[in-house]
Amino acid sequence: MIPLEWYLGLSAALFCIGIFAVLSRRNAIGILMGIELMLNAANINLVALARYMHPHILTGQVFAIFIMTVAAAEAAVGLAIVISVYRNAEHINIDKITTMKW
C-alpha cells in the first residue's frame, strides 16, 4: 500500500502549482484553472486522510464530493463572467480589466 505521505506530498505539490498559477497568470482562464488545482489538492488531502485515519467513516469522501460540486458551479460562473468580459473587452487580461475600479 502506498504510504500516506505520498498522497500528502502530491497534494502539497498540486496546491503550490495552483497557487503559483493564481498569482502569476494574467489570463483569467489560467487563474480559474489554478483554483481548480488548489481545490483538487484539498480533495486529495481529504480523501487520503479519511482513508488512512478513519477507514470506516466516509465523512472525508462525502466532503470531497461537495467540494467538486461547488467547484463545478464556481467554474461555470467564472467561465460565464470570462466570456462576458471577452465579449465586451475582446481580451481576458485581468490587469487590464479596470472598468469597475475607482
Add this chain to the structure above:
Amino acid sequence: MEFLTRITELTWLIPLLPALAFALILLTGRKGPGQGAYIAVAGIASSFVLSLLVIAAVLSRALHGHEFEAFAHSAPWMTVGGLPIRMGYYVDQLTAMMLLVVTTVAMLVQIYSIGYMHGDKRYPRYFAYISLFSAAMLSLVIADNLLLFFISWELVGLTSYLLIGFWFEKPSAMRAAKKAFIVTRVGDVGFFMGLLLLFWYTQSVNLREMFAHIPAMMSQTIFGLPALPVAGLLLFAGAVGKSAQFPLHVWLPDAMEGPTPVSALIHAATMVAAGVYLVGRMYPIFAFEPHSITLTVVATIGIITALMAATIATVQNDIKRILAYSTISQLGFMMMGLGVGGCGYTAGLFHLMTHAFFKANLFLGSGSVIHGTGTQDIREMGGLSKKMPYTYWTFLIATAALAGLPFTSGFFSKDEILLEAFHANQTIFWLGLVAAFLTAFYMTRLMALAFWGEPKNKEIHAHESPKVMTRPLVVLAVLSLVAGYIGWPTKNIFHHLVHFGEAEAVPFSWTVALLATGSAFAGIGLGWAVFMKRVISPSVFREKLPWAYNLLANKYYFDEIYWAILVVPLFRITAMLNGFDQKIVDGMVNGVGRVTVLMSVVWGWFDKWVVDGAVLLIGAITKLLGRLLRFTQTGMEQDYVLFMFVGILMIVGVYLLH
C-alpha cells in the same frame, strides 16, 4: 318686578358689549359695517337698553320697598396673601344714575361722531377707542370692589390718552396727551396708596366690606396720623387728578386737542366726573363724621377750583377752552356739594347728572360750530344763530342750563348745592355765588361773540351740520331742560333715590333761590351790556387792569409754575443721571469690553499656535502614514491574494513554532 330683578343678573354684560364692539372693530377695520361705526353704536345702544332695564329694576325696588337692598353679585377672582378677592357688580341708585348718564351720553356722542369724524383717515380706530372707553367707564360704574374700580379708572385714563392724542401728527395733540396722562398719574398714585391703605386695614377690597370696617378703622393711626382721613385724602388725590381739580387741573384745557366728541364724552360728561363718582362711591370713608377734615378739604378744593376756572374762562378765546374751564369749574361745584356734607352729597351727584347732559350738549354744539366754520376762535365767528339754527337753539338751551336759569336742569342742581352750602358754610356759599355769576357772564360772552351780532370773518361761510350730528344735540337739549325736574325742591325724587345716611333735605329757601337766580341774571346782564350793547367796552378790563388780565389770560401761570418748579428740575436730574450713565456706567461697560478684547488677543495666540498646532500635527502624521501605506494598495487582485497567502503562511508559521 320679578323679570326686572332677573334682568339685573345681566348687569355684567353692560360693559362687556362695548368691549365686544371694540374687539369686533379691531378685527374688521374698514370692512366692518359703517367702517366700524355701526358696530360701536350697536354695542353702546345694547348697553343703553340693558341699562334702562337695570335702572327700571332699581327704581321699582327703591320706590316700593322701605329698605333698599342693592343688586350685587360677585365671583372669585384671585387670592392675595391668602385673602380671596371677588369681582362683581354692585347696582344701587347711584350706580343706576351713572349708568343712565354714561350710556345716554356715550350713545349720543357715538352717533354724533359718525358725522363729525366723517372722512377721517383713522375712522375705524376712533370708534374702537371710544368703544373701549365706554366699556372701561361702564365697568368702573358697576364695579363692586375698589381694585376693579382702579383698573377701570386706569383704563379710562388710557383711552383718554389715546383719544386726546388721536391726531398725533399735531405736536400739540401729542404733548397734550402726554400731559393728561402724566398729570392724572400724579393723582392716581394717591388713589393707589389709598386703596392699599384701605386694603391693609380692612383686609378686603369689596366696597361694602370696607365700609363695614370703618368703625374699627376710626381708632387706627398711621405714622401718628389718623388712618381714615389719610386714606380718604389719598383717594381724593385720585379724584383731584381725574376730575381736574386744583392743583391738578392743568391737563384738561390741553385735552381739548382731541376730537370734539371725545371732549364731550370723556372730558366733560363722564370720565372727569369719575372723580366725583369716586368720592360719592367712597363717601362713607369721607363722611365718617359730620364736617370731617376730609370733607372740609374736598369742599375747599372744590370752591377754589370753581372760582379759579370760572375766572380764567372769562378771558379765553378758544370756544373749546372756554367750555373746558367751565367743566373744571362745574366739577369744582360738584366737589363743593359733596364736601359741604349733609344733603350736599345728593346735590353734588345731582349736578353731576344734569351737568353731564348740558355740558355734553355744549361740547357737541361747539363741535358742530367748528365743523361748520372751520375755526375754534370765537373772535372770528359771530352771527351763527341764523346759519346754524339747530346748533344755536340747542346751544342756547344748554347755556341757560349751565348758567342756572330757572326751570332748566342746571338751576335745580346748582341751587341745591348752594342751598346746602348756605346752611353749612357761608363763605363757601358766597364764593359759589360769585362763581355762578362768572359762569353766566362767560357763557353770555361766548354766545354774544359766536352766535349773535354780525359775522366778523367774511371768509368763513358757516353751514349747518348734517342731521346725524344735530339730532343728538336735540335729544341732549331736551334732557338739559327736563332732567332737573326729578329734583324739584318740594318733591325731590332724586333725593329719595340718592342720599347718604338719613339726612333730611334742607327745605327750599327763597333767599338762596333768588340770590342764585339773581347772580345768574346779573352775569347775563353784564355780559349783554359788555359784548352786545357795548355799553362798557370789552377792552376796558384789559386796559385798566393789565396785570389781572394777563394773570387770567395766562391761566394764573400754572403751566409756567409747574414748568419751573417741576419739569425743569426734573430735566436737570435727568441730565445729571444721563451724565452718570454716560461716564460711570458706560465707562464700566467699556472697561469690561477692553479687558475682554485684551484677553481674547492672548487666547487667540494660544489658540492659533498651541491648539491649532496640535491639530495640524496630528493631521501631518496621518498624512505621512497614509503616503507610506499607499504603496501596498496596488489595485492588482493578484497582489492582494499574494499578501493573503503570505499572511496565512505567517500565521501558520507562528502556530507551528508554538
